[in-house]
Amino acid sequence: MGLSDEATARLEDVVALQPTKNAELAERWGMDGGSEVHQYLESELADHYYRDENSLIRATADAATLVGEEPEEDGPRTVRVPALQHRAFGVVADHDERAESVVSVLHKLREADAGDTDGADGQANIDINDLTADDVRSALRGLERRGVVEVVQRTVPTFRLAIERDAVSVEAIDDE
Numbered sequence: 001m002g003l004s005d006e007a008t009a010r011l012e013d014v015v016a017l018q019p020t021k022n023a024e025l026a027e028r029w030g031m032d033g034g035s036e037v038h039q040y041l042e043s044e045l046a047d048h049y050y051r052d053e054n055s056l057i058r059a060t061a062d063a064a065t066l067v068g069e070e071p072e073e074d075g076p077r078t079v080r081v082p083a084l085q086h087r088a089f090g091v092v093a094d095h096d097e098r099a100e101s102v103v104s105v106l107h108k109l110r111e112a113d114a115g116d117t118d119g120a121d122g123q124a125n126i127d128i129n130d131l132t133a134d135d136v137r138s139a140l141r142g143l144e145r146r147g148v149v150e151v152v153q154r155t156v157p158t159f160r161l162a163i164e165r166d167a168v169s170v171e172a173i174d175d176e
Helices: 005-017 022-029 034-044 061-066 083-091 102-114 133-145
Strands: 049-051 057-059 077-081 149-153 157-161 168-172
Touching: 005 022, 005 034, 005 057, 005 061, 005 077, 022 034, 057 061, 077 083, 083 102, 083 133, 083 168, 102 133, 102 157, 133 149
Parallel strands: 077 168
Antiparallel strands: 049 057, 149 157
């Protein structure tokens, strides 16, 4: 038996966001928490996902094929992320610059938002002024899980790109 439309859409999210966590999927799917996500994955998508050695959720190769995900070709790797992660990728320190704190990235996001008065970047649905340092930290950690941001441990964790900015194409997933 095939997957329902809802299950297929959620499998697409798992494929696009991998590696991901229960909390990220709960936020995306409008669920109350990680245990609800776990129950859904086990009941509806058990054959289509697994947890890696770090307990992160990943889609099977068959699941990626099922939702039409193409294998990586030559050229920049494509990473699909939620809108805040997309914006954070655009402002975080480059791979050859000094890593910066979460608060520094938050300030850069606010500065970039102030300069984008018409919402031309397509991300007007995020109110940057309501963001907290925890929101930005979570976004940067999500980018770290996807291998495009690295953490440099100093007194506090600091962040910068793990690769050259043009070596990856980061696309925002439409928030529902």
